[in-house]
Amino acid sequence: MHKLAQITVAEILVLLNEHNLLLESQFSSSSHRFDQIAYNSKLVTDNCLFFCKGNFKPAYLMDAQKHGATAYMSEKVYRNVEIPGIIVTNIQKAMSLVSAAFFGFPQDKLPTIAYTGTKGKTTSAYFTKAILDQTYQRKVALSSTINTVVGPTSKDVVKSSLTTPESLDLFTNMHKAVQNGMNHLVMEVSSQAYKKNRVYGLHYDVGVFLNISPDHIGRNEHPTFADYLHCKEQLLVNSNACLLNADGTHLTDLYYTAKATTQPENIYIYGRDRNDQETEFPIDFMYKSLEDSLTENEIQITSKTEKAKKLHIDGVYHIGIPGDYNEGNAVAAAVTSALMGAKPNEIEYGLANTTVPGRMEIYQTKEHGTVYVDYAHNYGSLHSVLEFLKKQAPTGKVTVITGSTGDKGIDRREGLGKAIDESADQAYLTTDDPATEDPKQIAKEIADHIDTSKVDTTYIADRKQAITKAVSESKKGDLIVVAGKGHDEFQKMNGHNVPYEGDSAIVQNLVKGL
Numbered sequence: 001m002h003k004l005a006q007i008t009v010a011e012i013l014v015l016l017n018e019h020n021l022l023l024e025s026q027f028s029s030s031s032h033r034f035d036q037i038a039y040n041s042k043l044v045t046d047n048c049l050f051f052c053k054g055n056f057k058p059a060y061l062m063d064a065q066k067h068g069a070t071a072y073m074s075e076k077v078y079r080n081v082e083i084p085g086i087i088v089t090n091i092q093k094a095m096s097l098v099s100a101a102f103f104g105f106p107q108d109k110l111p112t113i114a115y116t117g118t119k120g121k122t123t124s125a126y127f128t129k130a131i132l133d134q135t136y137q138r139k140v141a142l143s144s145t146i147n148t149v150v151g152p153t154s155k156d157v158v159k160s161s162l163t164t165p166e167s168l169d170l171f172t173n174m175h176k177a178v179q180n181g182m183n184h185l186v187m188e189v190s191s192q193a194y195k196k197n198r199v200y201g202l203h204y205d206v207g208v209f210l211n212i213s214p215d216h217i218g219r220n221e222h223p224t225f226a227d228y229l230h231c232k233e234q235l236l237v238n239s240n241a242c243l244l245n246a247d248g249t250h251l252t253d254l255y256y257t258a259k260a261t262t263q264p265e266n267i268y269i270y271g272r273d274r275n276d277q278e279t280e281f282p283i284d285f286m287y288k289s290l291e292d293s294l295t296e297n298e299i300q301i302t303s304k305t306e307k308a309k310k311l312h313i314d315g316v317y318h319i320g321i322p323g324d325y326n327e328g329n330a331v332a333a334a335v336t337s338a339l340m341g342a343k344p345n346e347i348e349y350g351l352a353n354t355t356v357p358g359r360m361e362i363y364q365t366k367e368h369g370t371v372y373v374d375y376a377h378n379y380g381s382l383h384s385v386l387e388f389l390k391k392q393a394p395t396g397k398v399t400v401i402t403g404s405t406g407d408k409g410i411d412r413r414e415g416l417g418k419a420i421d422e423s424a425d426q427a428y429l430t431t432d433d434p435a436t437e438d439p440k441q442i443a444k445e446i447a448d449h450i451d452t453s454k455v456d457t458t459y460i461a462d463r464k465q466a467i468t469k470a471v472s473e474s475k476k477g478d479l480i481v482v483a484g485k486g487h488d489e490f491q492k493m494n495g496h497n498v499p500y501e502g503d504s505a506i507v508q509n510l511v512k513g514l
Ligand SMILES: CC(=O)N[C@H]1[C@@H](OP(=O)(O)OP(=O)(O)OC[C@H]2O[C@@H](n3ccc(=O)[nH]c3=O)[C@H](O)[C@@H]2O)O[C@H](CO)[C@@H](O)[C@@H]1O[C@H](C)C(=O)N[C@@H](C)C(=O)N[C@H](CCC(=O)O)C(=O)O
Pocket: 039, 040, 041, 042, 052, 053, 054, 055, 056, 057, 060, 161, 162, 163, 164, 165, 166, 190, 191, 192, 193, 196, 216, 220, 221
């Protein structure tokens, strides 16, 4: 239910016609004005426009009518209700456009930085918010996988359920943010958001493409890698300025996609300073690692082109989160924040003081190893984390505790096994959101890709027990990574979110006595 704004049938019809989405309106007069919009019948109250979408059942529309819906919008005509319908060719696109209009296009008052990429979206978004909060006195809204922030106080922070919310929810949040005096937004945009048109019609001031590697391919997600890449590329087509990572794959494709709608002077590229660094396009910002340790990083950023120099961000920056891959995430945040007006001292503060729940959280023990809680849950991320730890602990043992999700991301099992096989000394395979599958079978499918004569591999179903055994048996100098669940405090099992203590809480208690 959203009682914050209004829209007339006439305004809706103009919008739908502009986008060639209207098939039929059953209204005899277009002067009717809606007080609410909703896509869930349970949230409908008086004079609401109800959207019928997704795995929809006609009974939901009856329910919506009963609760006060005065019209519905849908891709087909329903004859089980008396209220008129507005019939469209694509309900997801129509809902996004109508939601933005209903809330008076809040994006016009909320300059937005949007991140996409297979890995690093949340971390980069948190870095960026921490920087811009310095520049704009905490008036920066956030739409991330972990939290949604629509105002400056703690009551304005809620846990997110999707990386990118449904369009109606996104525009509701943006509207609330504007009402609460926020003046910028940092958001994560998933490939699913484009696949499902959750951000249709939305443009960003700055769009960042961090990286892409195969993930989210399979039933209910993307049929092919090409589809995954295409969906993610839409972020560039919808951004006024684009930032690309020279160290990722597909740079040429990405550059030309960006250039289709963005002038080259507004396309920026960043990359690590390497001898083998050769790209078809000039790199604007080079960075090099001055220090990357088990607890932090230090980088130097150097502008290489005239347009880059105009941002004045050359210098040395300390990054409070370990992991060499976080250096690139930090540079992305520094550049985007500077494009939004941040000064070097604000960038310096933000990068040094960002913490991201469940991302490279460090727990030290006195007599045993150092423990990391990290959200790595596919080949790309686990490989990055394990390679980093292996490099840091040439003599210590690298142990990983992980499982993999059931009913989705099936190909992650092979990736996790491969990453473990390449870089770990020891693995405890355990439970991670098994859904309707048997966690032991999932573990077996991970283990199928591990040479167990080389990597000491054990299955322990109970995640807490697996963590406890790995940490308490570790020795000084060993590194242990509890991977995959990050900040989650539940296990998805058979359609339920079963409460779970959380990796961080378990490790925090454990290390007290060690
Ligand atoms: C496959 C998919 O995209 N599903 C999303 C979609 O579901 P849906 O429209 O089919 O909704 P549904 O739950 O089947 O119900 C159908 C409709 O009936 C309505 N309803 C239902 C019950 C009722 O009593 N009355 C009623 O009106 C519902 O509100 C809904 O509008 O719309 C819902 C919100 O409107 C989303 O929560 C849901 O995301 C599912 C749960 C999901 O987890 N999606 C993942 C794959 C996802 O999007 N992940 C990405 C990250 C991955 C990436 O990086 O690509 C993300 O952005 O989070």
